[in-house]
Structures are given as structure tokens and as C-alpha cells.
Amino acid sequence: xxxxxxxxxxxxxxxxxxxxxxxxxxxxxxxxxxxxxxxxxxxxxxxxxxxxxxxxxxxxxxxxxxxxxxxxxxxxxxxxxxxxxxxxxxxxxxxxxxxxxxxxxxxxxx
Amino acid sequence: xxxxxxxxxxxxxxxxxxxxxxxxxxxxxxxxxxxxxxxxxxxxxxxxxxxxxxxxxxxxxxxxxxxxxxxxxxxxxxxxxxxxxxxxxxxxxxxxxxxxxxxxxxxxxxxxx
Numbered sequence: 132x133x134x135x136x137x138x139x140x141x142x143x144x145x146x147x148x149x150x151x152x153x154x155x156x157x158x159x160x161x162x163x164x165x166x167x168x169x170x171x172x173x174x175x176x177x178x179x180x181x182x183x184x185x186x187x188x189x190x191x192x193x194x195x196x197x198x199x200x201x202x203x204x205x206x207x208x209x210x211x212x213x214x215x216x217x218x219x220x221x222x223x224x225x226x227x228x229x230x231x232x233x234x235x236x237x238x239x240x241x
Numbered sequence: 242x243x244x245x246x247x248x249x250x251x252x253x254x255x256x257x258x259x260x261x262x263x264x265x266x267x268x269x270x271x272x273x274x275x276x277x278x279x280x281x282x283x284x285x286x287x288x289x290x291x292x293x294x295x296x297x298x299x300x301x302x303x304x305x306x307x308x309x310x311x312x313x314x315x316x317x318x319x320x321x322x323x324x325x326x327x328x329x330x331x332x333x334x335x336x337x338x339x340x341x342x343x344x345x346x347x348x349x350x351x352x353x354x
């Protein structure tokens with residue numbers, strides 16, 4: 132069975148510092164990986180997905196199949212990045228059926 | 242607001258009572274999903290519909306849970322004979338045909354006393 136692990140429950144960084152959120156997965160097939168974000172008092176929303184290879188709000192994530200990882204990175208954290216971040220995995224042909232990690236709370240302090 | 246709408250937003254009930262949640266998806270989205278989220282965990286998949294057809298149900302969905310989407314538009318999730326372990330946030334999401342992006346509602350928080 133597939134599994135998504137986010138080892139850090141809380142990540143506290145200073146404004147302007149780099150931030151990296153770790154995500155590891157286990158799945159024997161070809162996964163699709165996502166990062167979803169939930170800002171305070173807002174609904175869960177898609178931040179980025181690996182197939183789009185985009186940088187969203189300065190965040191990037193690279194799928195490393197050898198290490199089965201999909202870490203989220205931003206070189207210079209901003210206060211508005213404070214939020215809950217969830218890594219999620221979708222298996223082949225399972226549109227919308229996601230396996231989420233437990234989430235990482237990011238706090239950016241000035 | 243044309244996003245996914247859920248109600249009620251909060252429900253407090255006594256153990257053994259039945260509760261029903263409603264989800265109105267984005268109108269042009271044919272796929273609708275229910276997830277459950279408990280404290281400190283990510284959302285867990287419960288079930289999903291393509292139009293009015295319920296295509297998959299998780300093992301988490303015991304026989305006390307039933308979901309419907311009668312006309313392929315809004316959906317309801319009913320929990321019968323609630324237990325304290327049912328206390329959670331119930332999230333609804335919708336997606337357009339094979340776009341891969343889920344649009345979530347704000348959730349319905351259930352507290353079973």
C-alpha cells in the first residue's frame with residue numbers, strides 16, 4: 132500500500148531564510164505527487180504538482196524517484212508562507228483519490 | 242463565491258444520533274470526493290462520485306456511512322448511529338474531468354458527545 136511521510140510536524144524559520152519541507156513516499160508504480168497548502172482560516176488548496184514543473188509563489192518541488200522524495204523548497208521564506216503544508220500522492224488512474232501525509236506546519240517569523 | 246460549499250459548517254450531536262452533511266461542488270465539475278480529517282492527520286479518502294455514480298468507497302466507510310449524489314450535482318454524506326470516533330472534519334472536494342486538481346470546501350466539523 133502507498134504511504135506518504137512528512138517527518139516534520141513543525142518548521143519554524145526566519146523571514147528571508149530558506150525553507151525545505153520533506154516528503155517521502157512509498158509506491159511501487161509511477162506516482163503523481165502534489166503539495167497542498169492551507170492558510171489560516173482558508174480552505175485546502177493546491178500549491179503545485181510535479182508534472183507541471185512550475186514554481187508557484189517561489190516554491191519548487193522535484194520528484195526524485197531514486198530517493199522516493201518530493202521535497203518542497205523556497206529560497207527566501209516570507210511571513211505569508213506561514214501555513215499548513217500537505218504532501219499528497221496519487222496512484223495511476225486514481226484521479227482525485229489522494230494519499231496525504233500528516234502535514235507540516237510552517238511558521239515564518241520576522 | 243463559486244467554490245465548493247459545505248453545510249453545516251459545525252455539528253454537535255449526541256452519540257447514537259444520525260447526522261447528514263451536504264456538499265455543493267463547483268457546477269461544471271463531474272467528480273466529487275469526500276475526505277475525513279482528524280486532528281494532527283492529513284485528509285483521508287472516503288469515497289468519490291463521477292456524476293451520480295459512486296465509483297469507489299474506502300474501507301474507512303463503515304456501513305453506518307452512506308453517501309449519495311442523486312442528480313450528479315450536490316452530494317450528501319449521512320452517518321447513522323454516530324460514535325465518538327466519528328468526530329472529525331468532513332471535507333468535500335470536486336474536480337473537473339481528469340484535471341488532477343481537487344477544489345476543497347471549508348469542511349463540516351462533527352463533534353460527537
